[in-house]
Amino acid sequence: MAKYFDNAATTIISKKALEAYNNISLNYFANPSANHSLGQECKSVLEENRLIIANLLKVTPNTIYFTSGGTESNSIILSSLLWSKSPGEIIIGKTEHSSILNFERILSEKGYKVITLNAPNGFISKELLKKKLTNKTRMVVIQTVNNVTGSINDIENLVKVVRDKEKEIGRKIYFHTDAVQALTKIDLDLNKFDIDSASFSAHKFHGPRGIGFLYSKNPNVQPLSRGGGQERGLRAGTENLAAIVAMRVALEEYLFFKNDNVIEINKYVRENLKPQIISPNSNVSPFIINFSVSPFPSEVFTRMLNDEGFIVSSGSACSNNVKNKGENVLIAMNIKPNVAKSSVRISFNKNTDINDAISLVKKINSLYDTLIR
Template sequence: MIYLDWAATTPPYQEAIDVMANTMKNIYGNPSSAHAPGLEAKALLNESRKKCAEMLNCKADQIIFTSGGSESNNMIIYSLLKTRDKGEIIVCGLEHPAAGLPVQNMAKMGAKVKQLNPDKAGLIHPEKLAKAINEKTRMVIVMLLNNETGVIQPLEELIAVVREAEIKYGRPIHFHSDMVQALGKIPVDLQKYNVDSASFSAHKFGGPRGIGILFLKKDREFLFLGGGQERGMRPGTENLASIASMTRALELSLQEDHKSMKKLMDLLLEGVSEIPNGEILPPERVSRRENYCDYILSLSFPPVPGEVLARVLNEKGFAISTGSACSTNKKSKTAALTVMGFDRRISFSSVRVSIGRDTTFEEVDEFLKTLGKTVEELAVI
């Protein structure tokens, strides 16, 4: 099987697996215990937190270990329930369901929600955000890198708009960014972005599933209560083995040579352009490469249904997807393309190809040959 669904999850590094196994076996104490095994576990927990903070360019006490991106997003969004006035939430129309669905639920509970849809290239323009903000805005949510199209939002410009609005209205506006898909693919510098919070998930950069990070610039009241771990904001005994494994995976992912990904994407773009009826989504990614990462590519081959194409390619030994893995078998799986303005015919036929550190030129070449033949076969059925 040739694996081309790295955006869904990445195979873990062997070193990350080894670290996890060693920690489970040898550092089994509870970090909250005062005896020797507990202190040893506490030391590793602190060391892991410090290393993650250094790699993300933030302070160690701004790192909260969670179960992953979904929990981190939910924690931030539902924290509005602890405020007297839930106000208005502005959310990017491209958000992953891990952020989009909690926001929809907040609307049912009384919060006003404004959805900002991008242009056809997938970008949110600062001017559009500036017009949407008013004195009632409490939170702005914009993901850094989209999981379906690979578009990278101009986050610094968008955050600058929010900071200006804070001065104008004399009150804080919380800026949260889902960076789950970005970390390990593009540089992530939290000091540079100046977000109030951001979510990360280890299995997107070669770590284990079920562990992640919530970056939180300043303490915030959350709904969870318990033993006081993670400064009381995410109580529960820490998953130390996964935390240590994630930390090592992050170290390794940041050492990867990303230049090879550009060459692989060049091959993909050239190959797809030669397939009859093949469409690269959005078309702008060919001419404006700087706005897209080189790991994710959305394609469409109308009138061939994307689900059919993905299934047939799976039978031929290629793993791709029709969109977010968390949305498979749901109507929202082409949500990104829909809000970008593509018609149903295009989104219905779309598939996502995503590459990673182990993807080879030979695999991409073989995929393109099989893709062309498969599209031709299905188009005449």
């Protein structure tokens, strides 16, 4: 069986989460909006799991909205801007996930001035953000953990810069963060961050695909779709109860699961990998390492590894533009284009076997040595 090192794209569902999914699918299959007894039981299970997730994150249940995942959660927040009668400016990091970056054209067409920030070495600086904030700024969107390199932004202090600007101009500036690669992987205190909203996706922490949630303190966020008024009117459509419960089970299982194994693996890879490592040395998630096999194309190298039984990626799996997967993100980090075009991402989960990681490093080094001869 191939050894899997593409966990930033998706993780295998945990056995406990899968068991929960199957149990709910068979025993609590009714529509939670139905008035009959089984429907009301399902509604009770739904709200119970919302409460558990909220308690795990130390927030109130009315700030948790179930969605299909990170992309939809991001889209809800950004599309909500389209309802504004007085468009202003929105600040977005150039290294954001494609579900954020692809809104730039739409927002521009609706009258917003979209300001994108470079992120040298993967980080948005407080100084740059402060410089770009104006009395016309309506929203700031900066991801917590970058999905290509693993760099961790200092969200807490970036939010403080925005809050100081609010006091200066006497008006609210909305701060949203894509935290999909953060939950269960780094310390995440939503209250301490003082953000307005954050997006999460279950399949990044061993839950099922197609389910996630939006944390939002603002009850006036506009829905992306219209329908039966589920999720307090923010997200229409019958709730996927089995997936929600499975997500909760996975979150309980991995939120407090120590990262010692991953940290050890990350350290070994960094100390023994021959190709140039692109990911920063500090303030970085231990779950992601990006490296360059320059001058060789990343697609060639990933195929070679695949043929040898190792699954890695050449960029973000959330973009179907294979040629530019992760490349534009790296260029926004001031990585040279030839290095960016040769980037390979390996990503771990909390159950990754260090012996598999050792085998991967040996194979990478062997193939790289063969190519550069």
